Amino acid sequence: MPDHITVAGVTVDTRHWIGGQRLASPGTFTDLSPIDGSVLGEISRGTPAEATAAVAAAKAAFPSWAATPRAERARILHAIADGVEKRIEELSIVETSDNGALLRSHRRGVMPRVAHNFRFFADWLLKLEHEDFETRGHTNHVSWDPAGPSVLITPWNAPLMLATWKVAPALAAGNTVVLKPAEWSPLTASLLADIAAQAGLPAGVLNVVQGYGAEIGDALTSHPDVRRISFTGSVPTARRIAASAAPNLTPLSLELGGKSPLLVFADADLDLAVDLAVEQYDNAGQVCLAATRILVEESIAEEFTRRFVEKATALKQGDPRDEATDIGPNIHPRQLEKIDGFVQRAVEAGARVVIGGHRKEGQYYAPTLLTDVAQDSEIVQEEVFGPVLTLQTFATEEEAVHLANGTRFGLAATLATGDRERAERVSDQLVAGTVWVNCFFVRDLQAPFGGSRLSGVGREGGTWSFDFYCDLKNTVTAPNGWNNHG
Template sequence: MSDHLATVAGTDVDTRHWIDGRRRGSATVFTDLSPIDGRPLASIARGAAPEADAAVQAAANAFPDWAATPPAERARLLHAIADGVHKRLDELAQVETADNGALLRSHRVGVMPRVAHNFRFFADRLLSLAHPDFATRGHTNQVAWRPAGPCALITPWNAPLMLATWKVAPALAAGNTVVLKPAEWSPLTASLLADIAHEAGLPPGVLNVVQGYGTEAGRALAAHPGIRRISFTGSVPTGRAVAAAAARNLTPVSLELGGKSPLLVFADADLDLAVDLAVEQYDNAGQVCLAATRLLVEEPVAAEFTRRLVARAEGLRQGDPRTESTELGPLVHPRQLEKVDGFVRRAVEQGARVLTGGSPHPQLGPLHYRPTLLTQVAQDSEIVQEEVFGPVLTLQTFRTEQEALTLANGTRFGLAATLATGDRDRAARVAARLVAGTVWVNCFFVRDLRAPFGGARSSGIGREGGTWSFDFYCDLHTTVTAPTGWSEHG
């Protein structure tokens, strides 16, 4: 077995970078741990400025030919990548579960099929991308999307391949070349994606994968003068650092920086539905940027809602994410467990009451944390204002619609919001006043790639999805043609 191959869940994964159509090592490595048992999975090539520069150069060299490739051919190759993902769906699911600890059944049924769909959707969208011509004083205006150039895509660990391909697919469809920097806590499926893209026939240099730490490889990419677009998903502090580095080169950025989303439950809501929605917020051990971790419940139903939710939370089956019956797996990394537990401990010290959970569950494994519900929390407290990114919900009550809105909008975030009510007029009225990029009414996590995705305030900058992705990954180009001035032979 090669020193550069790690066997993970029965699949061989190359641990080197993918640059210019071939594998490239680094002088140093870092250790990738499995959240399931805390054991090392692989020693991963640790990229930094030299590898980032080589990848950007490869992307720059490949860009002219790829940008000139007819859209139909680009779309064909994206569909071929989707076919490769579908063919290796179970392998990808098992490797990603081993690497980031999310439920295997979710990866098989939802996440990996969505990875393939990302490529198919943007391939098809490319072929329908058009803007109608329009006239100005007899002149013809034509609008077109022109590829911008090499793109740096820096992706998170909580849904590694799905969120990576949410960026890779539209960037490639638009005619750009890509340097992908996966999160160091879950890099393995990005390496497999490079193999799949190569097998599909993607030309060398069009997709490059550089592994490493954000402070090294990520920083080098964000500051690189050869990069024409940067898309980043992650924390607010890192987003600020990416934006600052990009500003030196005036590189456009798209930033999705998480949230502290509310779930508003009105007294006229279907209470069973409202409790179901609340329980969904524990999905992926709470490591979901869109999670509505702040439960805001109207006083008349608060006691009954709380009783039902506590019972449901305590009944969640925690354990090995590879087991079909498991509903709540581990956190991704020891540092994440320390972070989550620190939030809860400080909240309790400040007066919060633990209704259920509130501590790790070491009997199940080193990184399991009990589903937690806290009440008696102040609106200005850390636990209400800051993103925990773990299975921790807070519960506050309100008396009036205005009070609910004040609480819901009372953080620096604005990524999403969820609303449970039986009143259509209230639903429309409240949804219109919530500061959020996406509002779900009597549902949660219903996503369509045709819709724009992004947040307000500290939740980020920009929108991606549908035509909005092409708007970001392209330079919009307008040609205005006069009706006169043509020669007889023109």
């Protein structure tokens, strides 16, 4: 098999990146484009041997990288950001080909955010400090020590952006990294390895191992030399990772599923509320934060639904490389089958299809809205991860909060209201890691990010990321007892 493939004119190495070298596995897996189902290439299919070699490379590189001064680590991270910015067009077209997200979004938002991830954590590293404090004349000094090799397992819906959301703080903290990208969208992780090497990141500090989690996951997450594991994905996979990491008590950061609500009160700006609701179809509904449960006050439900249908049916679905496209394909035939299964079972259980409810040609699913759904139904309780929304109504603020909090998840919530006091009151009662009021998807890297309940464990962002990727140390020094007086 060839060591490289060409995707839209961009050359991508199909081998792993371990210890500063490209290494192939005996077997491969096929990477398909969701745009048209075409084969992009055969990718090295990692085995426990490659996974173990990557951890060994990360362990060997750790002492030197951990001892690298903060300013030098920051300089290299900025150099990686420079490399990303020089290749935004290449990264964008490769990722669109690989995961089907809109090319215009990659160009204008996603890939610039990739570069920003590196710049932000490089800069945050340089100002990371805790003010010394006194205890009975003794001085307390808090420091963040690099923890060690870190395994980062990332999803397919925003492959490079979500990978670097983990890679950047881990490297800034002084850790070495083994990155395992999702097998449905592995290509930009390989390009990142090239960019990092060209930026001067030492060999072994970043390693990339491709393959199936079921085949190499345990070799990574159960390894005694791994000191941190960060995972974004499903709850069942998180449970397996946690069980694998438990014997070594390896600290975990888990960003998992969501079933987030959008609460629309009668006093809201209705046009804004409709815009927020339609925005939940972004990335073909493959967004963990998406507010897929629309909760609307009864008195405005009919008008809200009318306006929603008008706006949603005007969305253009098609080739994500077309600038005019609003919704692209879903990632994989298996995911499309899962989405349709949720919808058909909901209809069989009594749900009414307002729009959509069916597959389209290829790997495209029509934007769907379902009503007449019970709170305890599967379609309301389980994450679909596709362009499928439900609409329920409420009569009182108390009922709205009850419905909003009525799942096992707690990743995010969105609230549309014209009453500031109500916004504060309801936000305080919502179980969610992030609450947006009259807006959606406004993200700042210095804010804590994560989920409650089954939506995750821990928080990342700003200092919270360094708290996870480091071992915090408090040094307490007595005021006397010195032999010298310098």
